[in-house]
Amino acid sequence: MEKTSKIYIAGHRGMVGSAILRQLEANGHTNIITRTSSELDLRNQEAVQEFFETEKPDYVFLAAAKVGGIHANNTFRAEFLYDNLMIEANIIHAAHLSGVKKLMFLGSSCIYPKMAPQPLKEEYLLTGPLEPTNEPYAIAKIAGIKLCESYRDQYGSNFISVMPTNLYGYNDNYDLQNSHVLPALIRKIHEAKDNGAPTVTVWGTGSPKREFLFADDLAAACVYLMDNYDGRELVNIGTGEDVSIKELALLIKDVIGYEGELEFDTSKPDGTPRKLMDVSKLHSLGFKHKIELREGIALAYADFKEKYVTA
Ligand SMILES: NC(=O)C1=CN([C@@H]2O[C@H](COP(=O)(O)OP(=O)(O)OC[C@H]3O[C@@H](n4cnc5c(N)ncnc54)[C@H](OP(=O)(O)O)[C@@H]3O)[C@@H](O)[C@H]2O)C=CC1
Numbered sequence: 110m111e112k113t114s115k116i117y118i119a120g121h122r123g124m125v126g127s128a129i130l131r132q133l134e135a136n137g138h139t140n141i142i143t144r145t146s147s148e149l150d151l152r153n154q155e156a157v158q159e160f161f162e163t164e165k166p167d168y169v170f171l172a173a174a175k176v177g178g179i180h181a182n183n184t185f186r187a188e189f190l191y192d193n194l195m196i197e198a199n200i201i202h203a204a205h206l207s208g209v210k211k212l213m214f215l216g217s218s219c220i221y222p223k224m225a226p227q228p229l230k231e232e233y234l235l236t237g238p239l240e241p242t243n244e245p246y247a248i249a250k251i252a253g254i255k256l257c258e259s260y261r262d263q264y265g266s267n268f269i270s271v272m273p274t275n276l277y278g279y280n281d282n283y284d285l286q287n288s289h290v291l292p293a294l295i296r297k298i299h300e301a302k303d304n305g306a307p308t309v310t311v312w313g314t315g316s317p318k319r320e321f322l323f324a325d326d327l328a329a330a331c332v333y334l335m336d337n338y339d340g341r342e343l344v345n346i347g348t349g350e351d352v353s354i355k356e357l358a359l360l361i362k363d364v365i366g367y368e369g370e371l372e373f374d375t376s377k378p379d380g381t382p383r384k385l386m387d388v389s390k391l392h393s394l395g396f397k398h399k400i401e402l403r404e405g406i407a408l409a410y411a412d413f414k415e416k417y418v419t420a
């Protein structure tokens with residue numbers, strides 16, 4: 110990407126989109142276009158095509174989506190399938206029609222089969238049944254991958270797909286019902302410490318394992334791959350290490366300095382037992398993450414306090 114290339118970030122206000130915006134601006138890019146969902150509802154095909162015909166971006170980061178944790182995915186199943194199918198189909202088709210030079214689609218590690226061997230290699234896609242709690246979202250993401258592959262096959266489009274692991278960082282979602290585990294535990298443990306509550310409830314058994322990548326590391330990987338990868342195959346983006354939910358909760362408890370106890374609500378689903386990604390392809394392409402989990406939790410906690418905690 111040239112410094113003056115016209116770059117569209119779909120979802121620029123989100124945790125990932127805002128990190129990609131920060132990364133591009135830090136790299137000296139000056140021609141970045143953005144739209145909020147109220148300015149441009151990406152589920153509206155006509156509006157999306159009009160936007161692309163008018164703006165004609167050279168590069169597109171497709172980071173807009175209906176996103177949430179295990180409870181949100183399992184509750185709003187139709188929205189997670191419909192919104193994400195419409196957003197990706199509209200953007201990918203409009204990018205083709207308007208002659209976009211290159212597009213990056215963001216999938217997710219939940220596209221891989223529930224019981225696939227670990228660590229998950231890119232070629233394990235579609236080799237087994239998915240995790241039921243987020244199957245609609247995963248199907249939409251797999252469709253996005255297949256759209257990029259098919260437009261490349263039929264039209265020669267340079268559309269690439271990357272598969273981020275579980276993410277956290279600045280501008281995360283701290284809604285206790287719809288967020289992912291890491292921000293939810295930061296908020297719950299902070300509030301328990303603040304209120305002097307003796308216990309904090311953790312959903313599930315605490316035994317599932319998850320891999321967590323700081324969103325600014327993901328953004329750096331996305332910008333790097335937009336400049337250095339033109340392949341048809343998926344690229345997993347992660348740290349290559351995972352922790353159990355219980356270990357995560359104890360780590361957050363330690364960072365925040367909460368003395369109370371953790372209790373596990375096994376009426377809540379565990380979801381996928383493990384989804385550690387094989388990141389050897391990412392490393393062979395020349396990228397490795399920088400921010401380790403404890404440091405990242407401290408950064409995310411500082412952001413949470415700055416944004417959500419009144420002095
Ligand atoms: N968070 C995570 O743990 C992971 C996320 N990902 C993927 O990364 C990408 C970004 O996720 P994340 O940043 O966490 O998500 P956020 O929820 O933080 O941001 C999503 C963005 O999508 C935009 N958006 C949603 N629906 C519409 C719509 N109908 N029209 C226009 N814009 C819309 C929102 O725009 P606005 O703010 O203007 O409403 C928002 O900025 C997604 O593709 C997600 O699937 C992958 C793996 C893990």
Ligand SMILES: C[C@H]1O[C@H](OP(=O)(O)OP(=O)(O)OC[C@H]2O[C@@H](n3cnc4c(=O)[nH]c(N)nc43)[C@H](O)[C@@H]2O)[C@@H](O)[C@@H](O)C1=O
Binds near residue numbers: 178218246274289317
């Ligand atoms: C990125 C990925 O994220 C989603 O998958 P997930 O990783 O299962 O989502 P999660 O972060 O919400 O949960 C991880 C684990 O953590 C446990 N857990 C404990 N306590 C809380 C808690 O308080 N909140 C939440 N949300 N989970 C909790 C929870 O029970 C589960 O065992 C996909 O839907 C999909 O969006 C996707 O691709």
